[in-house]
Every structure is written in C-alpha cells, then in structure tokens.
Amino acid sequence: MGRWLIRKLLFCAALVLSGHGFAFAGEAEMLRHGIAMHGQPSLAADFDHLPYANPQAPKGGRITLALQGTFDSLNPLIVLGVAPDVVPRYVLQSLMMRSTDEPFTIYGLVARSIEMPEDRSSITFHLDPRARFSDGHPLTAEDVRFSFEMLKKHGKPFHRSSFGQVKAVEILDPHRIRFDLTGSNDRELPLIIGTMAIFPAHATNPETFDKTSLAPPIGSGPYALTEVRPGERVVLKRRKDYWGEDLPITRGLYNFDEIRYDFYRDANSLFEAFKAGLYDFRIEGDPGQWATGYDIPAVRSGRIVRETMTTLLPKGMNGFVFNTRKPLFADIRVREALTYLFDFDWVNRNLYFSQLTRSNSYFSGSDLASAGRPADGREHALLAPFPDAVRPDILDGRWEPPAGDGSGRDREMARRALALLSEAGWVLENDVLRKKGTGDAFAFEMLANSRQQERLALNFSQSLSRIGIQARVRLVDDVQYWRRLARFEFDMVQWLWPGTPSPGNEQRNRWGSTAAQRGGSLNHAGITSPAVDRLIDALLEARSREDFVSSVRALDRALLSGFYVVPLFYLKDQWLAYSSELRRPEKTPLMGTNIDTWWKQQP
Missing domain, CATH: 3.10.105.10 (Dipeptide-binding Protein; Domain 3)
Structure with a gap:
C-alpha cells in the first residue's frame, strides 16, 4: 500500500475520531483539507497529486538557474536587504500550499487539516506530527506562533498590515493552533496565514530577525542551503530526510537533487551566459531578444529549446x-x-x-x-x-x-x-x-x-x-x-x-x-x-x-x-528557452509553468 494511500486513510480516520466530518455541513466548524478564496477547492480531500505535477517524475540531477543583480541577505520577508526568493520557496515551508491551477486555493502541507467556520472568523490548523526541521527538531504550534509574531512585527508591510488584523493567537496543544479573526471582515486573511513561512523558534534569534544575514537558515522544506557566495551564487541540495516527500501536495515536485542560482550584474551578461550553456532555464521578457537573439548554434543544434506558452493570468x-x-x-x-x-x-x-x-x-x-x-x-x-x-x-x-x-x-x-x-x-x-x-x-x-x-x-x-x-x-x-x-x-x-x-x-x-x-x-x-x-x-x-x-x-x-x-x-504569452535535457508535465497550470514541476532526463 502506497504512503499516499495510508495518509489518505489516516486523514479520514482523523475526521471520524475528531467528531467532525464533511457530512456534517450544518456544524459551525468542520475539518477541511483546503480553502478556496471563493467557492470550494477543486481537488477532493483524497487527491493524491496536483493535476499539473507528474508523480512519476524521476529524481536527480542538477539544474542551474540565473538571476540578474546581487544580494546581501537571505531573508526576503523583511524590509532590509536585497534577497533572492530561494529561502521561503525551498528551505522554509508554510502551513498550506497554493495550487497554481486555481485562482486562489490552498491545500494542506505542514497543516494536514484545518477548522474554519463559514464566516471565517477564526481558523484552527492541525499540524502534521511528522513535520520536522532539517536539524531533526519537530515543527510545532510554537514555531507557527513565533513566525507569526516575527512577521507581524518585523516583516514587510504586506505581512504587518495583514497580521495586524488578527485578534488573538492561541496554542491549543503542540499540534493545534487557533487564530481569532473576529472583526477583520477579510475573507482572504485565513489564506494569507496559511501561506506564511514558518521559522524554527529554537534556531531563530528574535533580536536579529529584522537584520540582513547570509547565514543559511534551518527549515522544514525539501532543500537545504549548502553554499552561499554573496552576490555570486546560492546552492541548494535536496534533503534525503525530507519529511513531506510523499504528501499529495508535493508528489511530483522538487525533482532536482541540486538547484544552483548564479547571479549576473546586467541583462547582457545574463543572456550571454545562457547562450554559452552556463544555466539551463530562461523566461524571456525582451521581445527584441526573442525575435533576433536566439539565432544561435545552440538553438539550431537542438541543445536549447524555445517554446511559447499561453497563460490565462491577468497581466497586471x-x-x-x-x-x-x-x-x-x-x-x-x-x-x-x-x-x-x-x-x-x-x-x-x-x-x-x-x-x-x-x-x-x-x-x-x-x-x-x-x-x-x-x-x-x-x-x-x-x-x-x-x-x-x-x-x-x-x-x-x-x-x-x-x-x-x-x-x-x-x-x-x-x-x-x-x-x-x-x-x-x-x-x-x-x-x-x-x-x-x-x-x-x-x-x-x-x-x-x-x-x-x-x-x-x-x-x-x-x-x-x-x-x-x-x-x-x-x-x-x-x-x-x-x-x-x-x-x-x-x-x-x-x-x-x-x-x-x-x-x-x-x-x-x-x-x-x-x-x-x-x-x-x-x-x-x-x-x-x-x-x-x-x-x-x-x-x-x-x-x-x-x-x-x-x-x-x-x-x-x-x-x-x-x-x-x-x-x-x-506580453500575452510566456516565452521559454531551456536545455533540451529538461522535461516538464503535459499540463500547464493556470498561472503558467513552474520549474518545480520539471525534471532532468536521466541517462
């Protein structure tokens, strides 16, 4: 019996043992597997993978990505510093995870289920007892409260203004935490809390949280930082002991053993590096470049693949x-x-x-x-x-x-x-x-x-x-x-x-x-x-x-x-150029392709 099926049966058993269930629609609160901003989540409670992920994707290999600019911090969630988004994306995790195939719907990740009344005046998260940080410490409700307080006090304006609406936070037990949202009249607030990055309380100094730092943080996510060269390179390696490897929300994601980000000072050097094969995946945003810049041997020989993908997102x-x-x-x-x-x-x-x-x-x-x-x-x-x-x-x-x-x-x-x-x-x-x-x-x-x-x-x-x-x-x-x-x-x-x-x-x-x-x-x-x-x-x-x-x-x-x-x-469409060694799922989600669903062709 697969691990995902065992988890599914345990989830259903939890509904019964808790005295709640999806059949009791009249109750003020019930256990849920996801939250949609409007209406109901598209995926049923027993889904086993995201529709745009390939659960059979092979693991392994390295992908090299590139960014223009530099960085002087690893925490993009605070006001100070210039930081890449790699830490909240790969090292830290949130209570729930967004599906990129729905306008705004989140499903359980660290939280395996939630309770929330129809008026969204509160939300209670039931944490997965298996959740662990990379140093072996369990992820508990105290870590969730700590992260909430840090971002409310020191985070970017978005978090400070949103979290300022929360009336109270109550830890019910080590694996349950309740947020009182009474009076906020903000139906998105539960989803924002659900997608909040969780820091380890035992390994994060609250006195220096709002300061820039290049020290690799400890997280519960699928990757750990193994190399940081300020302004030059960041390297992440996939954790062999990642606790959430076979969760329905993560199956088919995070397929590369190593993710490397190289940084380039200007757009010209960034593009020249791609033509030379120094990184593997590029989203092109320059129409002139797309029209004339790819007439190069690497494209003609097939080493670089070009693709135009339609997206249905508002263009902003x-x-x-x-x-x-x-x-x-x-x-x-x-x-x-x-x-x-x-x-x-x-x-x-x-x-x-x-x-x-x-x-x-x-x-x-x-x-x-x-x-x-x-x-x-x-x-x-x-x-x-x-x-x-x-x-x-x-x-x-x-x-x-x-x-x-x-x-x-x-x-x-x-x-x-x-x-x-x-x-x-x-x-x-x-x-x-x-x-x-x-x-x-x-x-x-x-x-x-x-x-x-x-x-x-x-x-x-x-x-x-x-x-x-x-x-x-x-x-x-x-x-x-x-x-x-x-x-x-x-x-x-x-x-x-x-x-x-x-x-x-x-x-x-x-x-x-x-x-x-x-x-x-x-x-x-x-x-x-x-x-x-x-x-x-x-x-x-x-x-x-x-x-x-x-x-x-x-x-x-x-x-x-x-x-x-x-x-x-x-731009109406998404322009991609990438190494011919890369593969992606057949289905493209609403919000466009995501490199986290791709994999490398194995020899």
Whole structure:
C-alpha cells in the first residue's frame, strides 16, 4: 500500500475520531483539507497529486538557474536587504500550499487539516506530527506562533498590515493552533496565514530577525542551503530526510537533487551566459531578444529549446509611475497630460518588433478588467459614496490610453498635453515648460535599474522634450535602486505590478492610503484615496464570485481615473528557452509553468 494511500486513510480516520466530518455541513466548524478564496477547492480531500505535477517524475540531477543583480541577505520577508526568493520557496515551508491551477486555493502541507467556520472568523490548523526541521527538531504550534509574531512585527508591510488584523493567537496543544479573526471582515486573511513561512523558534534569534544575514537558515522544506557566495551564487541540495516527500501536495515536485542560482550584474551578461550553456532555464521578457537573439548554434543544434506558452493570468499593470508625493505630480491634470506623450505604436514597432499589447487596465487580459465594459449595478452601488472617484468615460468602459499616430511626433497628442498643462498652470516659454508665477522649469528624474528600462525611459524623455519637459534618466545599481524605492526617493520609475486571478490583501500594499506612507510598500505612486481604500475592502469582503469581480472592476476604474501611471504594455504569452535535457508535465497550470514541476532526463 502506497504512503499516499495510508495518509489518505489516516486523514479520514482523523475526521471520524475528531467528531467532525464533511457530512456534517450544518456544524459551525468542520475539518477541511483546503480553502478556496471563493467557492470550494477543486481537488477532493483524497487527491493524491496536483493535476499539473507528474508523480512519476524521476529524481536527480542538477539544474542551474540565473538571476540578474546581487544580494546581501537571505531573508526576503523583511524590509532590509536585497534577497533572492530561494529561502521561503525551498528551505522554509508554510502551513498550506497554493495550487497554481486555481485562482486562489490552498491545500494542506505542514497543516494536514484545518477548522474554519463559514464566516471565517477564526481558523484552527492541525499540524502534521511528522513535520520536522532539517536539524531533526519537530515543527510545532510554537514555531507557527513565533513566525507569526516575527512577521507581524518585523516583516514587510504586506505581512504587518495583514497580521495586524488578527485578534488573538492561541496554542491549543503542540499540534493545534487557533487564530481569532473576529472583526477583520477579510475573507482572504485565513489564506494569507496559511501561506506564511514558518521559522524554527529554537534556531531563530528574535533580536536579529529584522537584520540582513547570509547565514543559511534551518527549515522544514525539501532543500537545504549548502553554499552561499554573496552576490555570486546560492546552492541548494535536496534533503534525503525530507519529511513531506510523499504528501499529495508535493508528489511530483522538487525533482532536482541540486538547484544552483548564479547571479549576473546586467541583462547582457545574463543572456550571454545562457547562450554559452552556463544555466539551463530562461523566461524571456525582451521581445527584441526573442525575435533576433536566439539565432544561435545552440538553438539550431537542438541543445536549447524555445517554446511559447499561453497563460490565462491577468497581466497586471506595467507603467511609468508618478510619485504623487512630489508636488510636481500632485495635480492629476499634469499626470494625465504626460500620458499623451507616450506613442505606443511607435515604441512597439521600433523597439519591440510589434510583439506587445497596450495596457489598458490594472488587470489587463482577464474578466477582472474594466476596459471595454460599462459598470454594472454592483459597481454603481460601490461607487455611489464617491461620485467624483471615477470619470464618466471610464465608468462607461469607453476610455482607452491615448493613442498617437505611430510617428513618434504626433502634434495632436502634444496639443492635448499642453492644453491640460496650461490648465494646471504651466506655460511653454522659449522651448521650456515653466510654472506660471515662479518660472520654475518642469524637470524631473526617471529612475532605471537596467539597460532595457533605460532605453525605454530615454525614448519617453525625448518625447517629453518636444513640449519643453526636461526628464533626466538615471541608471543606478541594484542596491541603490531598491533602497531608493523603499524610501520613495524618486520622481518617476518604471514598475510592473504582476497580475493575479484572485486580487486580495496585496492590493492594500499596492494602493492603500496607509501603505503610501510606509517605507518598503509597493504603493510607489503614493495613492491616498478613500474610494480606493473602500473598494479594496469590498473585494476582500466579497463572498460570491459576482460580487468579487464587480468590486475588482470598480477598483480598476478608480485607479485608472487617478492617472497614477503612464500605461505601457504587456506580453500575452510566456516565452521559454531551456536545455533540451529538461522535461516538464503535459499540463500547464493556470498561472503558467513552474520549474518545480520539471525534471532532468536521466541517462
């Protein structure tokens, strides 16, 4: 009898012995194997592997991956430092694990089951007694509470704001812990707690938790760090004693014996290293590179495989972000005016081989986008208390980002921009745009941290110069770039807020008024809007899919109406290039391929 079947029978027995069961739907709480943000989990309680994983995948071999930039820490969950995501991904574990084939559903990992009432006013996790850290210590409820308190106090703004809603934490026994969520009105909060990384309380110093460190942490996950070369390399090896090797949620995952990350200072050296065979897997994001850069012997000989994969994820918002904390960009008319100077058609044709699609929503490419759709009755009700929050053309779904004539020098677009700037108190004098009354020139800095960003920023700067605006482009290294972003020390920056099929608490960190003043948040634009705050609350309170979609679309309309960014573009598909020795499962999940399901062809 397989271990997964034994675990399945034990799980069913636990339901009976606990006095709970899925048959007793009327009870306030019952044992569950998973939680979906809306509706029920797609997988039954007795599933034996994720549908996009191959449980027969062979184990072994090494995969080398690569990242651009550097690092000075191994903990990406705190504000300080620049850290790769390898520790929470491979070394630490969470109570539950997200399925990437559903909008937002989590299934048991360290917690083999949970109790939660329908109103989600509390959640109790039943930990698997077999869970162990790599040093042999059992993972208990005390470790869960310790991790919660550390992230609530010292974590990134997202965790601090989310965990601040928890009323109380109670350890019921070494393998059960209860979180009181009374009054939060946040239906996503149980899922956020469920995906929290768990640190070992016995091996983590709370006095130095919020400091940068390159000491390899102890975790309960499938890998352990075996080599750390600051700014150069990180190596992880698969644990032979990993306690969760045959859990349904992990079967077919983590197939490589060794995972090595190499770091490269710039995009050019990163790509040259791939062509030379120094790493195995690459997600290409540069259309020019994809169109012309892969005409190389390694591709022609078959050593490197290229593949285009369709993804169904919302594409998020990629844009030039205005820092509205700066007086120069406090006026919405100024921000809207600058959107007229970005000629997408020219940029797409001349810089990106016409392979991009214009962003017209914060949730482009999905049913969550408001573009092209008039607001429904639910949206009107949500927006009624904020009559000036959404422009009529955006409310009706008629608005699109300004489109130039593709010449790169559209005079009509320039005239519209100058008209708005004139209303805001700016006048063109001797080819310089100046503030009426003070004579101050309209000048600002565009921050970039890659040659690709620099190239696009220089193009936009040139377009702005046609109406007398002086936009200086400054390319800085990774450390300075992230430090300045965390402190909001910039005028304009190019940024991508990735899309998700289930927007939730991360929206507070991106657009919430509190996050606007909190260093390290992703509210780079400095948005402080009562309407936006209320709409974020509404999407978190939504119980039905219909209410959720309406609240997200209403939020989208409010953000578009604020003109906080110059909308840029997105890639419709996922471009992959990888070693011919790699194999992947036939099924691609909703959120795109994941290297953790791949394996290496064995000799």
